[in-house]
Amino acid sequence: MSTRRATINDVAREAGVSPSTASVVFSGKTPTSEATRARVLAAAESLGYTGPDPRAASLRRGRSGIVGVVFDQHLGTAFLDPVTTHMMDGLADGVSRLGAALLLLRDDGVTVSEPSLHTAPIDAAVLIGCSPRMRDSLEIVRGRGIPVVVVEGDAGDGIPRVLLDNADAQRAAARHLADLGHDDVVIVTLPVDTGRRRGWLAADAVIGVDVTADRLRGAREVFPDAPALAAATSSIDEGAIAGRTIFAERRPTAVLAQSDLLAAGVIRAAEEAGLRVPQDVSVTGFDGVVVDGLAPHVLTTLVQPATAKGRAAGEAVAAMLEETVPSGLDLECTFRAGTTTGPPRST
């Protein structure tokens, strides 16, 4: 009874074959005679050998079978958003053709914990929600020569990215409001930077988060002068905070929120303020997720293909690993009219 775990060498010796033959028996890469195969398996069994050491195999192969998923926020926070969980689901699906598993990584810029982006044994990486800080993550990964796909963010120079038609979609919602007759509209935006500061956006504000910028641009194409209030994150509570701020100061006929969760919060704030939706104020969201607790309202929103987004990212990663050019990265949102928008109240 040795203290050390058996290796494939031990098994080979025990079975009376060469290590390479034993290896082949486990990998199945080359046909082997039934007899040797049986002998090797028996030897493994008797030695308690349970298969090749993944670390050694991945060193030799140059592949670990692991795809890193990089978040720029606390996991708990990220997973609170249904869009993220659906995307993870699709991502798991998308990389499965690669036979890869997902490694959860967080890049908050300060943590030095290992394995970080610098040291994780990943074959590829998917960056979620490219905030400015993500650029650093990107540099690290690219420096390591690892294929990267960015979801919803600008990565610059030729890095594949999965994109929604954010501006177009948001413009559609804005137009919907305009068609109904609205012209006093306030926009509630997703975070504008890593600092996640709340507050009214100056006209010349620099927006570091692309999703936010794109959706804002789409809305402003229809309502060039609409004031915009930034939320600290995408959640019902944040939406409610934003809503309270808005209704304390003004009475717009419509609020255009950049996410369903924010919209739900705005609706809550509106009702707190004694406003009826949509009679007194119309509200639109973005994402098309199921927001529990919104009943009986059905949110007017843009439905984004969250699962498909993840799957597209996964497949893009798979393609890059196979040295192919990824495709199918541009996805479209669908406008869905609900019960939270209607004609503006007559003044």
Add this chain to the structure above:
Amino acid sequence: MSTRRATINDVAREAGVSPSTASVVFSGKTPTSEATRARVLAAAESLGYTGPDPRAASLRRGRSGIVGVVFDQHLGTAFLDPVTTHMMDGLADGVSRLGAALLLLRDDGVTVSEPSLHTAPIDAAVLIGCSPRMRDSLEIVRGRGIPVVVVEGDAGDGIPRVLLDNADAQRAAARHLADLGHDDVVIVTLPVDTGRRRGWLAADAVIGVDVTADRLRGAREVFPDAPALAAATSSIDEGAIAGRTIFAERRPTAVLAQSDLLAAGVIRAAEEAGLRVPQDVSVTGFDGVVVDGLAPHVLTTLVQPATAKGRAAGEAVAAMLEETVPSGLDLECTFRAGTTTGPPRST
């Protein structure tokens, strides 16, 4: 311009030092003179060397810095439950002292994709929700000699597991109902097996999922003859399905659901059936998660420390890796009285 990436050897040669010195510069395990250090770093820079190859390092070290988290269901499904996401959050926290990252693994018994439990380069594993199928996963992992911690499941012989006082807690809720005067109670359970079949449970039904069995046991200690209806998963929709089944057949004065999501669904079904909560029927949940959309109700439930559960699992894993005996694995739920329970209607 070579086609191959630079190794630490190349860097050492370029810097005019030995490979071991270069290695030490990167790991910081041994003091080095400022001069050599600078030289090595410069050499690395000029060769585009971004640090030790994680695969080689982990082979050498015998550690990968990765902890596997094994689910027995689709990731999307698992993450739909707030309890799971909170637990993941805690888990990420708990293993962080180890400096480890989390690898998402799924064991559905059929997938042959790699890396599976057999081949993933993990230092330890956390099994979530030990259904019968999980026993197989367990065998695989143990066979590989990898430390395992089980969350909410019976792993048998000396495998550390993070446990809630499910039976006790559920008994407290049942007693609460009994004290109010209820005696016509129906129980809605979590899945009873991997097949996730719905339906009334026979008195002698074998329950393969421990959480389900424990909570049921606690309830039956107070209401020995209460009929139990199994749901296919823990969700509001499943709760509603169960609720509809119940109210179509009978009019219990109280329904004891094994999760908050199920309870929310039951409440929805009750209201559909024209029953008021709690006047016509009381409902209790389990978990203490925030269920959006339940307002104005506040669920009477057992609050479980979901984040703490994850953290405990993470710390247990860390302990095992350090050859210590894990502790702090038993966690308690807290009874929280809400507005969904009251005295039974007079018959």
Add this chain to the structure above:
DNA sequence: TTGTACGCGTTATCAA
């Protein structure tokens, strides 16, 4: 503080 030498466990390649 630096260098030498070797092993970690596997698998690709090629020849037999």
Add this chain to the structure above:
DNA sequence: TTGATAACGCGTACAA
């Protein structure tokens, strides 16, 4: 169908 050989890239005793 099997076997010999040579990396894969690194970390670390141990000696200098």
